Amino acid sequence: MAEIKAYSLDELGQLFKDKGLPQFRAKQVYQWLYQKGACSYDEMTNLPKNLRATLAEELPLLPAAVIDRQVSSDGTRKYVIQFTDGTATEMVAIPSQDRLTVCFSTQVGCAMACSFCATGHEGFTRNLLPGEMVEQVLIAQHDMGRRVTNLVAMGQGEPFLNYDNVRKALTILNSEQGLNIAARKITVSTCGVFAGIQKFAQEPEQFTLAVSLHSAIQKTRDELMPKVANQPLAELHEVLCQYQAISKRRITFEYLMISNMNDDERNLDALVDFCDGLSCHVNLIPLNEIDDSPFKPASHHRVERFIERLQGSGTEATLRQSRGGDIAGACGQLKNKTL
Numbered sequence: 001m002a003e004i005k006a007y008s009l010d011e012l013g014q015l016f017k018d019k020g021l022p023q024f025r026a027k028q029v030y031q032w033l034y035q036k037g038a039c040s041y042d043e044m045t046n047l048p049k050n051l052r053a054t055l056a057e058e059l060p061l062l063p064a065a066v067i068d069r070q071v072s073s074d075g076t077r078k079y080v081i082q083f084t085d086g087t088a089t090e091m092v093a094i095p096s097q098d099r100l101t102v103c104f105s106t107q108v109g110c111a112m113a114c115s116f117c118a119t120g121h122e123g124f125t126r127n128l129l130p131g132e133m134v135e136q137v138l139i140a141q142h143d144m145g146r147r148v149t150n151l152v153a154m155g156q157g158e159p160f161l162n163y164d165n166v167r168k169a170l171t172i173l174n175s176e177q178g179l180n181i182a183a184r185k186i187t188v189s190t191c192g193v194f195a196g197i198q199k200f201a202q203e204p205e206q207f208t209l210a211v212s213l214h215s216a217i218q219k220t221r222d223e224l225m226p227k228v229a230n231q232p233l234a235e236l237h238e239v240l241c242q243y244q245a246i247s248k249r250r251i252t253f254e255y256l257m258i259s260n261m262n263d264d265e266r267n268l269d270a271l272v273d274f275c276d277g278l279s280c281h282v283n284l285i286p287l288n289e290i291d292d293s294p295f296k297p298a299s300h301h302r303v304e305r306f307i308e309r310l311q312g313s314g315t316e317a318t319l320r321q322s323r324g325g326d327i328a329g330a331c332g333q334l335k336n337k338t339l
């Protein structure tokens, strides 16, 4: 038997049933875990003591620890979270007046090796369990002292290479028995894993899909994102058309603006063409510079040009507001500095 954070709500219910325990006990446990953020069975005071002891033995509850926490002048907080196996990942809480967005990780490290990404340079360590993803959100919620309203799976890792665990985490985050965060306010970001996009299209909830495009020219994209270099852009476009036909959901494209890499007119033409026929929103992202990287952020002028052209062609385009720049906001940065 694995640790308790490995299980979905349904699986936990089944597990209790198999043990001959009443269903309300399972409910009590996941309320403690995923609503009250309990860190040990001892806190679950409405469970009989002997049951707590049995659970602690059979389904260990291993709480993560915050080993670094940085607070930006704009209120953004960034955390490095360490699990009991010694591995660590990052999470960011981004407050604004009407919302609290949490950017959580789905893996420790990442195998995708994107050339502009600090996590990509770190490499892959392991998949996170569903409960380990939810725990990040609970830590942020507790530390910020307010309800998390929006979620983005844009921390460390490629969510669609850990699909089943991410799916289970999304259920806990979305469920009334869990954090009760609206599906529409939950975004999953992928570098374009086809099988994952196809599966995600079938999910009944109205989750939002974000795709890291970064260039609609094959050669440029292959250079930036080597692990998806074998995927033709035409096929990605086709997969996204199918996704849209099934899900009826608008797609977000993430497009990092990198000087002299993907910010020229040729790239802009290709991007406009790629968006044609899709209902989408292009989120232009200012590049966060990472150590020892040759990449520089594009000029303000180029960003304006992209927005103007995209909007002129009927595609909504916005510049992502950069937050937490003073606390190593870029992917993988803080963790690498801490450890």
Ligand code: SAH
Residues within 6 Å of the ligand: 112, 114, 116, 117, 118, 153, 154, 155, 156, 157, 158, 159, 189, 190, 191, 210, 211, 212, 254, 256, 285, 286, 287, 288, 289, 290, 330, 331
């Ligand atoms: N693997 C997924 C999700 C994690 S990365 C994906 O690729 O979408 C989340 C987003 O952060 C991606 O769009 C990624 O390209 C972006 N990102 C990575 N490094 C960055 C940097 N140095 N500056 C700005 N954004 C970065």
